[in-house]
Amino acid sequence: MFRSGPWWKGLGASASGSPRRNSILAIATAAALLATGLSFLTPWKLVEARAFDYLSTIAPPTRPGDGPVIVAIDEPSLAEIGLQWPWPRDLHAKLIEALRRAGAKAIGVDIIFAEPSSPAADEALAAALGPDVVLAGDETFIETDHAAQHVRVEPLAMLAATGARTGIASIAPDGDGILRRVPGYRDGFAAQLAEIAGRPAAVPANALIQTFGPSRTYPTVSYYQALDPDNFLPENYFRDRIVMVGLSLQNAPTLSEGGADVHATSFTIRTGRLVAGVEIQATIFDNLAGRLFIGRADAATAMLFVVLGASAGAILVWRQTGWRTLAGFVIAAGALLAGSYLLLRFGRIFAPPLAPTLAMGLVAGAQSARDFAAERRMRQGITRAFSQYLSPALVERLARDPSQLRLGGEVRALTILFCDIRGFTTIAEGMKGDPERLTTLINRLLTPLSEVVMAHGGTIDKYIGDCLMAFWNAPLDDPDHATHAVEAALGMMQALDDLNGELRAEAEARGETPIALRIGIGINTGHCVVGNVGSERRFDYSALGDAVNLASRLEGASKELGVPLVVGQATADQVSERIQLRKLREITVKGRAEPVTVYAPTALD
Structure with missing residues (x-):
């Protein structure tokens, strides 16, 4: 190889x-x-x-059945109670007492009572509080040009003195405004409520909230209903339940609308709706009490x-x-x-x-x-290497599918064509004083002959002076290589006739004797070695073998046989069904001991 x-x-x-x-x-x-x-x-x-x-809201887990119940300060309650917000604190005292009588295990009030109201109302609320109640507090991180500090807001001292706990209800959304992280407060609102309910849980560091659904996923009753559960709610509705009280409108606002104590959660990207703060606290409660939060x-x-x-x-x-x-x-x-x-x-x-x-x-x-x-x-x-050998269509086909190209040398069945100009020595002698004219003449002949070869799928091997060598079935497969080679030879004869007509007309226009060009072609089929032949610096894609030598000998014999095209036996065997041939005779060529039978297309007769 x-x-x-x-x-x-x-x-x-x-x-x-x-x-x-x-x-x-x-x-x-x-x-x-x-x-x-x-x-x-x-x-x-x-x-x-x-x-x-997106991932945490794909088929989210079912909300725990023993999770909080929400008492909502909502539109029906505002209409039914008929008082202007904020409501008097003795009304909240009545709610706490009603929930306690209904059997609530723990009560969380997500309202901050940091400022005094009427003394009677504050005293009524204090009297209703106890160790089963958690009141909301707030903690804010304030950063100024000179210092950074935490500002903590807690319920009135008189309310905290009743045994009620304070839970920080602050939440911290991410940079895009969406709440995803479990608040890290050890005294957080949900954490305090879980401890009162007998379900204490350690607050994880840097954990993510598992949401259970969109707004109003948790069981929710209106504030006015909770004030009188015997008349408005099923029996024992609050028995042994954790209850959270806070603002939660029935029509959850959208991101563009916003609102008080509503926040974007992971579910907001699916619904476009914000979630009430009290419902977020319920979600945090279940995340902590049931250890349903997601770690990073x-x-x-x-x-x-x-x-x-x-x-x-x-x-x-x-x-x-x-x-x-x-x-x-x-x-x-x-x-x-x-x-x-x-x-x-x-x-x-x-x-x-x-x-x-x-x-x-x-x-x-x-x-x-x-x-x-x-x-x-x-x-x-x-493209560069084969553009001088193949037609543009074949080069493009080879470039699109380089796997058709076998590197190195390989043995393939080829059909080889040799074409030589008859009487070239005489022509050159007549133009020895005008070498440029001679070169132009040769180029005018070899150009159409080469185009015919490439148009019929042939590969031009080389030009040897006035001789052209071409072959078929390499580097691309051509099952009809013998037929295409003979058809190309016939096309070359026609191209020669056309060129001679042009030369005759040009000579007559100049008043000169025209030059009649003649060619001899030999075609043979056989197995050859084909590949890149040459040195490391310069090489050619060429074919070698006995079949090549015989094609060259047949081209030389065409002059003695008096025909312009001679076809060898192997080629004749492959094209006889498509191209009519006539047997010439057996000849003996140099380098071969046995005679060779040769043929010529009848189309040339």
Whole structure:
């Protein structure tokens, strides 16, 4: 097998071997580091938080049945009670006493009583309070140019002195305004209520809230109904239940409308509706009491996911890239997303899928771009190398599918054509004083002859002075190579007639004797070695073998036989059903001991 030239060596370098593996490993490492670095940036964290919103609200778990009941300060209550807000505190005292009589286990009032009202009303509320009640407090972080401080707002001292607890009801939304984090207050409103209810729970650090549905997911009754549960509610409705009291309108406001004590949660992205603060406190209660909150993956776990993503990308492009790479990426990205969801739903750990997907995409995209560039260079190289041998259509076909190109040398059945100008020595002698005219004449002849060859799918091997060599069935497969070669030869004869007509007309116009060009063609079919032949610096795509030599001898014999086209026996056997031939005779050619039977197309008779 022939050793290919320098250009061919680069063709397979990007497709396989150690350089490709090293390149992919380097890209995978860089992609993993980049994706990990991005995960520490605030904008990226907000994108991952949005992914949490979607994943945590896909088939969320059912709300615990023993969770809080909400007593809502809502539109019907405002209409039924008929008092202007804020309502007098002795009315809240009546509500607490009614709930206690109805058997409520613990009562949380999500209203801040930080300022005095009428003394009688404050005293009435204080008298109704007790250790089964939690009152809302607030804590605000204020940062100024000179200092930063926490401002804590608590109920009146006279209310706190009754044994009622104070729970911080403050919540901290993320940078995009959506509440996702469990408040870290040890004395939080929901945490205090859980402790009173006999379900104490440690407050997790940096945990995420598992929501259970949109606004009004929790069982809710109007404030006026809770004031008189015997007449408005089923029997024992509040028996052994945790009750939370707060503002909760029946028509939940939208993001654009806003409102008092309403907040965006993970479910807001699906419904567009805000959730009342008291219902958020109920959700936090169930997250703490039932340990339903979702933890964040630690740095090591998140990095492991990123490495898995980068590794998946490397596997996708390990051998090659193409449409399968895209399909594999979609499947692998779906697997990462599904894995993140399953871990969140059943393991209660949120491992963001975006950074691993990004790492995988970076690896697949970068290597695909490298392969595309390499393929483009290869196509350009093929176009440059074969444009002088093949027709533009065949070059384009070869560039689109380089797999049809066999590198190096190979044995193939070819049909070889040799064409030589008859009487060239005499013509050259007559034009020795005008070499430019001679060159122009030869080029005018070889150009149409070459175009005919390429139009019939032939490969031009070389020009040897006034001789043209071409072959069929390499580098592209051509099952009818023998027929196409003979048809090309007939086309060359017609092109010669056309050129002679042009030369005759030109000579007559100048008043000169016209030159009549004649050619001889020999065609033979047989197995040859075809490939790049030459040196490391210069090579040609050529064919070698006994069948080539015989085609050259047949071209030489055409002069002695008195015909312009001679076809060998092997070629005649393949074209006889499509092209009519007549047997000439048996001839003996140089280099062969046995005679050869030759033919000529009857079309030339």
